[in-house]
Amino acid sequence: MNDVDDLAGESGADGGGPTAVLLDVLLNGRPDDDRPQSRKSPVAYGLGADSFALYELTLDGEPDVSVGDRIALDGPAVGRYREVSFDDLTRNAAAEVEYAAEAIVDADEERFVDFYNEAGPITLRLHQLNLLPGIGKKLRNDLLDERKRGPFESFDDVEERISGLHRPREVILERIVEEIREPDLKYRTFVGREE
Numbered sequence: 001m002n003d004v005d006d007l008a009g010e011s012g013a014d015g016g017g018p019t020a021v022l023l024d025v026l027l028n029g030r031p032d033d034d035r036p037q038s039r040k041s042p043v044a045y046g047l048g049a050d051s052f053a054l055y056e057l058t059l060d061g062e063p064d065v066s067v068g069d070r071i072a073l074d075g076p077a078v079g080r081y082r083e084v085s086f087d088d089l090t091r092n093a094a095a096e097v098e099y100a101a102e103a104i105v106d107a108d109e110e111r112f113v114d115f116y117n118e119a120g121p122i123t124l125r126l127h128q129l130n131l132l133p134g135i136g137k138k139l140r141n142d143l144l145d146e147r148k149r150g151p152f153e154s155f156d157d158v159e160e161r162i163s164g165l166h167r168p169r170e171v172i173l174e175r176i177v178e179e180i181r182e183p184d185l186k187y188r189t190f191v192g193r194e195e
Contacts, residue, residue: 017074020046020055021100022067024093045093047100052180052191057081067096086181101176112172116143116158117151122187131189133174139165
């Protein structure tokens with residue numbers, strides 16, 4: 001894969017820069033760009049692997065990239081990039097957000113399991129765990145009690161130890177996608193936070 005890292009890598013091709021999972025690749029440039037084809041650059045949309053920010057990337061040359069690839073934002077394939085909102089995405093890019101978020105979570109399960117281990121209170125009445133879909137007071141308290149006995153090691157471990165919390169990986173994914181799609185949420189746990 002030219003200029004592209006595999007999904008297991010956490011950093012860019014140079015070993016340290018930010019990466020994004022590609023959501024859509026427009027080799028002929030943006031359709032709303034009225035310039036002649038010879039003056040258009042290939043464009044891609046991506047989801048930041050650390051911050052879950054959405055990006056529009058101008059690609060250099062004739063990049064060998066496709067949807068689902070992880071690309072270094074500061075790598076040789078990217079001329080420049082800028083953050084965009086969910087509404088700025090193409091329809092294809094918007095449809096890929098869930099799959100890209102899933103790839104990011106699967107490539108770094110420990111980071112997201114640690115959320116269950118480290119989540120804390122936001123206010124006196126609201127806990128970060130309560131921001132996850134389907135987690136009310138009882139499940140929150142079960143999670144807090146169980147993690148005192150020892151940290152969760154995997155999503156399977158969370159599911160086995162917490163009765164009533166089915167599919168903890170999907171619960172995290174649902175929250176991530178909600179934060180990506182809804183820019184006006186009061187509390188953000190995953191989107192916009194650099195690791």
